[in-house]
Amino acid sequence: MPTLLARNADVLVTMDGQRRELRNAGLYAVDGIIQQVGPSASLPTTADEVLDLSGQIVLPGFINTHHHLNQTLTRCLPAAQDNNLFPWLQAQYRIWAGTTEAASRTSTLVGLAELALSGCTTVFDHTYLYQSGNNVDCQIEAARQLGVRFHASRGSMSLGQSQGGLPPDDCVEDEAFILADSERVIRTHHDAKAGSMTQVVLAPCSPFSVSTGLLRDSAALARQHGVKLHTHLCETLDEERYTLQRFAMRPVEWMETLGWLGEDVWFAHAVHVSDEEIQRFAQTGVGAAHCPCSNMRLASGIAPIKKYLAAGVKVGLGVDGSASNDASNMLLEVRQTMLLARLALGLRPADLPPPAPQDWMTAREALELATLGGAKVLGRQDIGSLEPGKCADFFTLDLHTLNYAGALHDPVAAVVFCAAQRVRHTLVQGRAVVKDGQVMTVDMPQVIEEHNLHALRLASAV
Incomplete structure (x- = not known):
């Protein structure tokens, strides 16, 4: 079994139960599983691979709980630069529907590589358009090629404009086919074991793009197979008005009538919620994926993250779509979480009193959301911290750089407060995906060139 020794790090952040920040430390892993974490002098002296992490800080791999990787194909699209959610979607639905299998593969590789270069080792992707040959299978294969841990959704849209939905009718699928293909994807790809590299999630897109029947049937199918459920919820006031007008209920109340509150569910955004709804999330075990950059980009609002945490709601971070963020960078997301x-x-x-100390989002809280928080949202106990028995998923940053000059009295806080920089190394299951700042598993210049051709073709075809 291959062994890995990473040693001599200036700082190693464990995120374990003691939240230790160790000096001159490292870890030892066997077959991708951590066996020891501690001072370098306490670790074995040899291994199949030895990483000298002098001058670096080590953190658990970031966990991205909401993304749309295919949207790298429409970043900065002129028709969608200055819109809020509904017109932004309407400007792009038909472009996304033209995504071929080849385009999907390259966009998945581009987004995952960008994430890995920002310390991300586990990614949930929410794809929901499959009109032109796009499929979950090619995305899963791309993730395996790059080497990151991948939670793939079999997303869906079934409610076209003629039935009161937002997407055009030619961008939705037949519900019987959606359910049959969802079951196929689960049976083919889902791996529930500890350390798994691929898991499947059922993810109808949103309240305004799927029917009540599909939401109920997707929940039943997911629970039959023991997979998790995900959708967008409470992202904008437009969505709230939609469910009030159509169902005479706020989004959370409506989703509860469909069986969509539970430990196996997490919602993207969850911006516009009442205090009572926050308590309902906590009581039922629902999680939230906080996407600060996207929420600012689309003027969606500010999610009440500190209220969620105070109530005991599971919260992870998400980059969201590469066309509503335009950067697949988890370090930026951590920083914006704290600042927002x-x-x-x-x-x-x-008329409220000044903020108390506990009201402030700290740098370490933001880092915890990106690591342990994401693991809890995805229902995983094998990632999110650096401790024996967990997967050797971690990344390193050089501390002696221009970005961090003058901030080394607190290098952990510097990672969040200071400008984000490219990682030095990113390892998943003990395998280097990024080494010395370069993606090791894929020829990225070739992928980028192909990807740009696909993006130009898609934008010009509509």
């Missing part, structure tokens, strides 16, 4: 939570403090009514 602080901005929210300044928007409180003037």
Whole structure:
């Protein structure tokens, strides 16, 4: 079995139960599983692969709980640069529907590589258009090729404009086919074992693009096979108005009538919620994927993350679509999580008392959301921290750089407060996906060239 020794790190952040920050430390792994974490002097002296991490900080791999990888194909699209969610979607539905299998493969590789270069080792992707040959299988194969841990959705849209939905009718699928293909994807690809590299999630797109029947049937199918459920919810006030007008209920109440509150469910965004709904999430075990950059880009609002955490709601971070963020960078997302939570403090009514210390989002809290928080949202106990028995998923950053100059009195906080930089190394299951700042598993210049051709073709075809 291959062994890995990573040693001499200036700082190693464990995110274990003690939240240790170890100096001159490292870890030892066998067959991709951590056996020891501690001071370098306490570790074995030899291994099949030895990484000298002098001058670097080591953190558990980031976990991205919401993304749309195919959207790298429409980044900065002129018709969608200055819109909120509904017109932004309407400007792009038909372009995305033209995504071929080859385009999907390259966009998946591009997004995953960008994420790996920002310390991300586990990615959930929410794809829901399959009109032109796109499929879950090619995305899973691309993730395996790059070497990251992948939670793939069999997403869906079934409610076209003629039936009161937002997407065009030619961008939705037949519900019987959706359910049959969902079962096929689960049976073919889902691996529930500890350390698994591929898991499947059922993910109808949103309240305004799927029917109540598909939401109920997807939940039943997911529970039959023991896989998790995901959708967008409470992202914008437009969505809230939609469910009030169509069902005479707010989004959370409506989803609860369909069996969509539970430990196996997490929602993307969850911005516009009441205090009572936050408590309902906590009571039922629902998780939330916080996507701060996308929420700012589309003027969706500020999710009440500190309230979620105080209530005991599971919260992870998500980059969201590469066309509503335009950067697949988890380090940026961690920083914006901290900053946006602080901005929210300044928007409180003037008659409230000044913020208390516990009201402030700290750098370490933001890092925890990107690691342990994401693991809890995805229902995984084998990732999110660096401790014996867990997967050897971690990344390193050089500390002695221009970005961190003057900040080394607290290098852990520097990772969040200071400008994000490219990682030095990213390892998944003990295997280097990024080494010395370069993607090791895929010829990225060739992929980027092909990807750009697909993007230009898609934009010009509509």
